[in-house]
Amino acid sequence: MIAKRPYGKKGDKLSIIGLGGIVLARLPQKEADAIAREAFERGVNYFDVAPTYWDAEERMGPAIKPFRDKIFLACKTAKRDAKGAQEELEASLRKLQTDHFDLYQLHALSNMQELEQCFAPGGAMEVFLKAREQGKVRYIGFSAHSEEVALEAIKRFPFDSALFPFNFVTLFKGNFGWELLKEAPKRGVTLLALKAMARTHWQEGAKRLEKCWYEPITDPKLAELALRFTLSLPNVTAAIPPGDENIFKMALQLGERRFRRITPREEQQLRAEAEKLTPIFARAA
Template identity: 45%
Template sequence: MSDSVQSVNRREFLKSAAFVTAAAAIARSAPAGQPQTLARRKFGRTDIEVSVVGFSGLMLSAMTQERADKAVARAVEHGVNIFDVAPAYGSAQEKMGPALKPFRKDVFLCCKTRQRTAEGAAKELKRSLELLQTDHFDLYQLHAIVDPVKDVEAALGRGGAMETILAARKAGQIRYIGITAHTTEAAIAAMEKFDFDSIMFPLNFVSFHTGDFGPKILQTAVSKRMAVLAIKPLCRQEWPSAEYRKASRFRNMWYEPISEPAEAQLAVRWALSQPITTILPPANEEVFFLGVQTALECRPLDEQAAEQVRALAGKLKPLFRAGKVIG
């Protein structure tokens, strides 16, 4: 198939796939005197509804327990009901367990494993359940899939992590199974080998428009009726220079986040006008709650805003782009 035909097909797909999302309400109406809360969308093929903004547990690793408790409670107050964490996120599991305990029955809790063997995954799953003070995960994901052989074949093959995950699902410790991927090749390979319920993948307007990173994954996931969890929706670009990064208050982040409200509006409007289930803003408290507030005020992307998105994307260097591997 020629590049021009592929481009046309993608445009037609996105126009039709902005289907329900563009038309759907982005903020939920609230009773008089009650705070407005985030809209919800169905989690893939299920009837479960999750908030259009999810909580990245990584941000808790740098917090005290008291601050973590407040951040989680504030997110819940705004209507966030999907929380994601992983063993790789430092002390995040230890912090999220107590912070989320008062709300556990009302939220959709996601965890992950970077283990590729059944034995390693079993140990990690057991420890995660203990730290998060829960008897089950609503979603358990193979974490950081990058290589079709080292990650996909290893985890899905004999003696691989998937054996543990399937056994845990049968035992009621896991409800749904997903993947998080950082390359198109690995994501497609995984989706071809197993019927996952969800995929977590970097999706933002800069990488999508100028890095050719995301369209194929999004199209494949939608065709399989998978939930799409978009990470890096408020990623602006690679740091332009070491000096620029050093002068930024976000210098500890490995990429430049969107922190200006006007740009955040464009980024969130673009993301929520795609067939995306949930966006997970960066693991920075300030940027996360900017994403939440922007989503609360968000409306579907119109042609004028779409043109602004394309123009801005053309000025920035995408963090994720075709051919670049980040793992």
Template identity: 50%
Template sequence: MERREFLKQSALTAAAAATTRISSAATPTNQIARRPLGKTGEHLSIIGFGGIVVMNEDPSQSKNIVAEAVDRGVNYFDIAPSYGNAQERLGPALAPYRKNCFLACKTEGRMKDDSRKQLEESLRLLKTDHVDLYQFHALTKMTDLDKVLGPGGAMETMEAAKKEGKIRYIGFSVHSAETALAAMDRYNFDTVLFPVNFVLFSQANFGPQILKRAQEKGIGILALKSMAKTVWPADQKQNHPEPKCWYQPAAFPDEASLGLRWTLGHPVTAALPPGDEKYFRLAMDVAQNYKPLEQHEEQALLARATGVEPIFHLGNDV
């Protein structure tokens, strides 16, 4: 990453920290702070609940962790049909708190018919009549963007569902800088969900350009991979100690905590931690006591990133 670009991002850190302090001041003691979501008027907890946390868990355990999250101040929940049985687990667990929570869901459908089918199935499993944010899932290839925005594409489902009251806002998740920039230029999206990560920013220059464009357009910024570190070694890709995490997370708990604080020091609304419960609980702990990184902490964290293989590169279609 060029030093000039990095210094720009460091300046943004101070602004985001100030925003967080303001939000925290108006928040009950030890509750997770909230930040505004772009131009939507919504305010989300700075930590989101990723649906993978409850994937393959017992219904009772799912209810307990959702209840705990809400009690600690989490109001942002994110789910997708591709997360195994997570929708089936999250729906009943979130039901008692649904009216006070912001529920985001996704579709892998690229055309009108398959995206509509996924939406209706998600609403059924999530036991709700609407989702607050509906996102194109992993809108990574330019060909996918062309499909969803073209004739008969999934955007037709999104816009119709919005008129029907089944969704409120439209967004996308992405792992390609090229596609992210094109998407934001071609449609007035409400949100973008993408990796904001210390290794990716410093070692691959992946993310700053998306962050900048989203800020220019007032799009709500949601962060992925805040606690990510690198790829798994070749001999561990199919058999590693984190079954809910396809990448190798930052070392637990110190490095992961620093990574999350680094992400929250940028002008993002919220970060989604890895799906492993221990990382999610750590994220809630960090969020309840959030403080921006000191200069020496940031220097130490970025030193750990030097030479590390990033999980994405610019131009990747993955």
């Protein structure tokens, strides 16, 4: 069974591997049901989705219905205004056939202007706070692909968690993520990892996977090291693997092994591998 780690301040525990809703997108409902059921039976209780992942919400709703009360369901909105966020929250609850989200997140904060919009009068954060009061949302978080924005967000508001790309190539070669790793624990912010199994950008002419905008790691040995590296980082509770169904299944297998922290020797291996690659995110010089 996949191990679980503490999340937040209400006694919740999340599986160290999460199921990203994009895995279920564009699949026949029966296939989506089977993937979600298998993940749940193998110990996954952390399910994450967003309205922007094609029809992922429509697929995930029926798939998780039989065990909704036994999982931690996270959703997001990319709307920055209160009206848009309210409409999206209600639509997501309806599609996912639930009366609440365990975690609701501002989706993909990418610049300071977006952050300002969320916190301004009439901004999305008004909806988040009201929804938490009403019991429609238990925890409040965000996802970001900008370390600068993530750092400002956790200074501005006591978010419960940040969903962020933590990956050996982006850290070692791109110097991207170290500041957030240091700052989040000081502010009691749990870290959830994206892109743990990312390798680099797709090469020109490469046969791309539909649900991955970056080239994921497909070699099981390197994938295991990459996952263990991310899950060995301080304050990282869980990782969401790439959206491709086959790579998710590989991550599931890797996650079932007894977790071992990354060793200094293995870290050196990853540093050497990172040197050959272009990170998908890098800190501005």
